[in-house]
Amino acid sequence: MATPEKSKELLQILMEIRGEKEINMADKQELIIETTDGKQKWCPSCEAYLPANEEYFYKDGRSTSKLSSWCRKCQRAKQQATDTEKTQPLKAARKAGRADIISLDFSGDQDLLNGLLMEAKKERRTPDQQVMWWLERQLCETGDRI
Numbered sequence: 001m002a003t004p005e006k007s008k009e010l011l012q013i014l015m016e017i018r019g020e021k022e023i024n025m026a027d028k029q030e031l032i033i034e035t036t037d038g039k040q041k042w043c044p045s046c047e048a049y050l051p052a053n054e055e056y057f058y059k060d061g062r063s064t065s066k067l068s069s070w071c072r073k074c075q076r077a078k079q080q081a082t083d084t085e086k087t088q089p090l091k092a093a094r095k096a097g098r099a100d101i102i103s104l105d106f107s108g109d110q111d112l113l114n115g116l117l118m119e120a121k122k123e124r125r126t127p128d129q130q131v132m133w134w135l136e137r138q139l140c141e142t143g144d145r146i
Contacts, residue, residue, distance in 0.1 A: 031065065032065055033049065035049075037051070038051060038052070039052040040052055043070055043071040043074055044069065044070065045070045046073065052067060053067075056071050056072060057072060058072060058075060104131060
């Protein structure tokens with residue numbers, strides 16, 4: 001087993017190879033501090049200490065503090081940005097009236113709709129997923145792909 005000094009030396013060599021700087025632990029923020037108001041947890045995203053409770057941080061069983069690293073506000077903002085990033089192309093395509101958006105109307109064939117809903121439930125898919133599965137299977141049989 002390597003000594004702590006040898007481990008630190010090997011880590012430094014690895015970091016140099018990867019082009020990383022040495023982490024100065026003195027510069028790193030304490031994650032949880034004790035104050036007169038109780039425990040405070042550091043959020044690296046908003047760079048602030050907040051009360052270390054579930055009102056400000058989500059639960060995270062993997063963390064030693066059992067709280068998420070980012071506060072709720074920062075995580076919500078990140079999730080909204082991610083959601084916007086994912087849905088933006090779809091919204092733009094709808095606005096432009098592009099033909100690659102599929103819209104199906106089952107109002108004229110209630111039996112087909114009921115069959116779709118039953119099959120989707122049986123296969124544990126949403127109705128949209130079931131339609132896409134049917135379309136892909138049909139296209140694969142004809143040699144085309146979605």
